[in-house]
Amino acid sequence: MDGDHALAEGALAAGCRFFAGYPITPSTETAERFAERAPEVGALFIQMEDELASIAALIGAAWAGQKCMTVTCGPGFSLMTENLGLAAMTETPLVIANVQRGGPSTGLPTLTAQQDMMQAKYGPHGDNAIIALCPDSPQECFDLTVEAFNLSEYYRVPVIILTDETVGHMHEKVVIPPADKIKVVPRNNYSGPKEDCRPYKFDSKGGHPMVRAGDGYNFHITGLVHNEMGYPVMTADQGKIVVTHLMEKINSNADDIIRLEEDQVEGADIVVVSYGITSRIAVKAIQDARKEGIKVGSLRLITIWPFCEKRINELSGKVKAFVVPEINYGQMVREVERCAHGRSEVISVNHCGGAVHDPEVILDAIRKANK
């Protein structure tokens, strides 16, 4: 099964029963798979008129009680950033997979890239925090989609799966466990008395219930700055309350959210920080470097956002250098630099997209860093 199909299967396994999407290479296979599977599992698939509408439909569907997902890549993701902001503001649980391709603009539709890392976080205007995960294989496309839904439900936040064309089109064995072995966070709908019903609670925490349309609570939600009732309150003070909550419900729970995969990091001179398909390219360079006697560890970012500030900070000063290969002109390397505080060298191994790295280039960077 390829990564794109695994995304759709992961969504279904997580209880997603609504999918609105728009065709775009290299993510279309996910929509096709969901459309094919929808009738038999009692789900609904709709191909919307564009990506603006796709994510808008998700927001409506989420508040009407469904777990929902869409999938796209760069150009479509750009359109989605509009309502990604609304979803973040209205604390709507939904999952977007971005199967990245080369940009900017129409760029390289059939070729791989990791160029939307910053856009995922900073795409929508205004401050907001989202969660982003980065699978390195079709199996992880499945596993992380389930996890994306779980995080999305718990924190009531859009979760973005930042995969890429290579993983999306790569075929590998995917093990789908029996349903009772998959941990799924169910939709939590408010069911208390009407007078206590609040669509929001601004306490920088997760775990708050949604209010479902049709349950008689007559809720209101808006993209305007609002109070816990959901009504607009357009003051700077209220803006501070809302934005602080949106940011802190993710940032202050970063330790619970972040997942990393480490290999021989303790005692390493060089740590390669990588994610997605690039991690699997880097592994070859790391193996070759170790053969040359270089003490090199690997830190794979499974969770991209929130960024693992703490871990990089801990390692900075202990390691000589961080080597950061990524299929973009240097995006996450800035985060590494920021968290290394100048205590370790940070070396960017960038690539303008369209292909994965030549492992030799990463190996060279490791060698150079070790000098």
Next chain:
Amino acid sequence: MSGVLRMDRMPHIWCPGCGIGSEVNAFAEAVKRSGIDPKKLVVVSGIGCTGRVAGYVDFDSIHTTHGRAIPVATGVKLANPELTVVVFSGEGDLTGIGGNHLIHAARRNMDLIVICNNNFTYGMTGGQVTPTTPNSAIASTTPYGNYEYPFSLPFLVDAAGGTYIARWTSMHARNVTQSIEEALQRKGFSFIEIVSPCTTLYLRRNRLGDGVDMLQDYQEKTILKHGADTRETAIDFQGKIVIGKFVDKQKPTYLEAVDKCCVKLVGDDYQLYGKTIPEREAEAKAEKERIAARRAAVLAEENKPAVTKVSAKIPVKTAAKKVAAKVVKKTAVKEATPAKKTAAKVPAKTAKKAATATAKKAAPKMAVKAVAKKAATKTVVKAAAKKATAKPSVKKTRK
């Protein structure tokens, strides 16, 4: 209005003389009379003055981003088909930035009710030109007159596949109520356009008086024509406004089409969100009966002091007359018809000539004459209207 409007959110933001308030009243009335379960009603709005409707109605309500009310409403409806979903927004929102969503929801016959307040202006941002602003009208971004061609919304939605299309003005409160009521009872894509005055911007900029003047204008300029060909519903600057119910037809909705396809594929076991088609149909039938009972109760209550109440089914003209009568009493405005007529004479010839020239280029030979004639008439009316508005001070000073 409590139970329908969020009284704790009053006062609302709308200007005195704005049509949106009376539209919301008509909507509230329609919801009450329709007998539908208010718990199962969701109102979705976009951005702008009309976009604020969602914040004042006491139902589940979603205030979305600019232009995206229809796709959000689509998501709500598809995620829970038991809900009745109403989109209440302005023409800038629905037909400008959200125009693509409008035509596609109509094309799919998505089971939504779209109420479009058409005031020819972007009110909240200060009176810019919109996709429906009549040619030659002044807006803040067309300070020398609008040189674009406007949409005729009934024609647009009809062409896209809408199955219920009506147009009224904000003066026709009872007809608006009745149309919304009808839409609430039916399935499929319903589109109700309500032409409405923006006193603060559109009327002021174009020196058309205030809201009351406009109501009288609506009384004089509307032509009731149920079933009118939607190609004939264009609105020229201060020209005639064709109103009525233009389209009311049956066609499978999007969800019905999905069901039909899937049941063919999966068989009678086919479920959507865990419910088979017969189960959903049984639920819908039971709900329909409850609605009918509630509606009967409301109507019975209404008919008790029946003598003093005006029936909702009163013909448009009478209703309009009544409202207009009040208006006329207040303002005692008379139209400067002679001035108009003379104004029309002068440019008629040249207009005809020009129209024939363009028509010859664009249209096939057979149609040239007819087009030329039509174009000429249009130009005449426009010219007349322009002339009339050129001396608006007369109207103004009368107050």
Next chain:
Amino acid sequence: MSTQEIRFSGFGGQGIIRCALITGKALSLYDDKFATMTQSFGPEARGSACAAQLVVSDSRILYPYITHPGILMALSQEAYDKYYSELPDGGVLIVENDLVKLQSEHTNLKLYRVPATRFAEELGNRLFTNLVALGFLTAVTKVVTDDAMKKALPGLVPDRFLKINIKAFEKGYNHGLEAINAAGAAS
């Protein structure tokens, strides 16, 4: 065998990607191996150069691309010209007999020729070319079992063409066995 790398190549429309998919599925689901398939093709779906790479291993595959291809299947001249030089000594080269004109006798390689298109046409349609070639590859390389390959077909070829595809596979497979015997006899 720890790791084996195979490149399938030809022109679009020959079912090259399908070859890699079938082999990958057979290996990972029925031969208890790990397999990773990646592909490269131009935007034109038909007639352009097309290649798929399959990495096969006994353990989890980290690096997903080919570094030392052991097997090259080239069903078009363009594919052959582009890729043959990357084969090391002793590598396996399988070419379409009627479509590829060899640049040398490749004495350093294990060279096999298969008239896959002709065989497929004999079966009624040149669409079965890829299955003939796959059967041939299975026989001469033994990288995957013929049993697993046949099991992998349902779902990857249309149901109504399953039987004829198996037939095509067997035709290629038997021809492959003959080729090995002939090679064995010659050496």
